[in-house]
Amino acid sequence: MSTCPTVGSTSWRADRLGELPPYLFVEIDRKKALAKAAGRDVIDFGVGDPDMPTPAFIVDRMADAIREASCHRYSPAIGRRDLREAVCRYFVDRFGVDLDPDTEVLALIGSKEGIGNLPTAVINPGDVVLVPEPGYPVYTAGTVFAEGACHTMPLSESRGWLPALGEIPADVARRARLMYLNYPNNPTSACATKSFFEEAVAFAREHEILIAHDAAYVDVYFSDPPPSILEVDGAKDVCIEFHSLSKTFNMTGWRIAFAVGHAAALSALAKVKANLDSGPFGATQLAAIAALDGRTSPPVREQVEVYRRRRDILVGGLRKAGWSVRDPEATFYLWTSCPPGSDSMSTASRILDEADVVTIPGSGFGACGEGFIRFALTVDEERTAEAMQRLARLTW
Numbered sequence: 552m553s554t555c556p557t558v559g560s561t562s563w564r565a566d567r568l569g570e571l572p573p574y575l576f577v578e579i580d581r582k583k584a585l586a587k588a589a590g591r592d593v594i595d596f597g598v599g600d601p602d603m604p605t606p607a608f609i610v611d612r613m614a615d616a617i618r619e620a621s622c623h624r625y626s627p628a629i630g631r632r633d634l635r636e637a638v639c640r641y642f643v644d645r646f647g648v649d650l651d652p653d654t655e656v657l658a659l660i661g662s663k664e665g666i667g668n669l670p671t672a673v674i675n676p677g678d679v680v681l682v683p684e685p686g687y688p689v690y691t692a693g694t695v696f697a698e699g700a701c702h703t704m705p706l707s708e709s710r711g712w713l714p715a716l717g718e719i720p721a722d723v724a725r726r727a728r729l730m731y732l733n734y735p736n737n738p739t740s741a742c743a744t745k746s747f748f749e750e751a752v753a754f755a756r757e758h759e760i761l762i763a764h765d766a767a768y769v770d771v772y773f774s775d776p777p778p779s780i781l782e783v784d785g786a787k788d789v790c791i792e793f794h795s796l797s798k799t800f801n802m803t804g805w806r807i808a809f810a811v812g813h814a815a816a817l818s819a820l821a822k823v824k825a826n827l828d829s830g831p832f833g834a835t836q837l838a839a840i841a842a843l844d845g846r847t848s849p850p851v852r853e854q855v856e857v858y859r860r861r862r863d864i865l866v867g868g869l870r871k872a873g874w875s876v877r878d879p880e881a882t883f884y885l886w887t888s889c890p891p892g893s894d895s896m897s898t899a900s901r902i903l904d905e906a907d908v909v910t911i912p913g914s915g916f917g918a919c920g921e922g923f924i925r926f927a928l929t930v931d932e933e934r935t936a937e938a939m940q941r942l943a944r945l946t947w
């Protein structure tokens with residue numbers, strides 16, 4: 552978008568907005584809109600937003616809670632204590648980690664908000680922030696808004712999409728204050744082992760860096776449960792971790808999430824938030840308690856089984872069509888290399904032009920995503936199978 556409101560010759564647009572990386576999905580968005588307008592039957596694997604409704608028991612709790620007068624007033628900026636206690640129960644049960652509900656848990660209005668506000672809370676202008684690439688764009692945006700300097704940590708398939716911490720130059724490590732990590736990973740679907748987290752915690756300790764681990768997909772997995780970085784001994788001294796109800800419970804529109812870990816870092820983030828917002832809607836917090844307490848109930852477990860069935864159709868179909876794919880173990884993404892000789896933009900464009908199937912070109916997540924495309928498992932089984940038949944007809 553090049554237009555913005557102007558008064559006379561004044562452009563009401565701060566220079567820092569120009570520092571944001573360019574939005575690279577423009578071309579695919581444009582083609583998708585054209586195809587839909589032309590009445591073509593588009594199958595869209597581009598959307599990273601669950602297509603299924605929030606489980607009924609959570610909606611029911613919300614419906615009751617909305618009548619509770621206590622929910623109609625401002626809630627504490629750090630979140631209701633009963634929600635923070637539910638987070639502590641979840642953490643012990645799922646990860647075996649004890650948290651203090653008063654100092655080590657902070658409610659968020661979606662984790663994007665917390666991830667984006669964090670640099671304002673913990674870095675000074677010019678401080679280096681270590682950002683993985685390919686990765687979720689909010690790590691860079693939050694850093695830019697706080698006038699930090701992003702240093703890219705390239706992720707590659709050969710290293711299992713984990714950053715090579717030993718390759719971070721010494722002067723960069725010295726100036727770095729914050730490092731973002733994200734496992735299970737969007738867009739690559741890679742998982743981190745506990746031993747990688749141990750290495751990261753040791754690195755953060757040595758260089759006095761705060762790690763912000765984005766665990767949005769920690770409960771969307773198909774085999775072994777992915778760990779929390781807080782399972783590492785002493786991690787609370789150098790780490791915070793972002794969790795979200797968005798993906799696990801199909802609650803992206805509800806805006807409810809939380810951060811846990813290092814008390815002083817959370818208190819700094821809470822200070823920024825207390826000056827900008829006023830805690831999530833109380834009824835949403837009561838619904839979140841029901842969700843966390845019911846996370847192993849059948850309707851929640853069934854969500855993952857739906858993704859597993861779709862994944863199997865997608866993986867099987869792509870292999871049959873001659874693509875080499877590995878089974879994602881977590882997240883609802885499939886990240887696969889492009890056919891030999893095609894870059895990610897031309898692959899995604901051809902699939903859209905010739906098969907009416909939308910995917911996301913990896914280069915949109917940064918240069919290190921070149922050579923890959925991402926499918927989201929947010930399309931039902933029948934349509935996924937249909938898309939695979941269309942792809943099988945393309946020759947590369």
Ligand SMILES: *Cc1c(COP(=O)(O)O)cnc(C)c1O
Binds near residue numbers: 733737794795
């Ligand atoms: C979806 C997502 C989030 C979570 O977003 P919310 O703001 O909690 O809805 C965070 N990180 C990544 C990598 C995501 O894909």
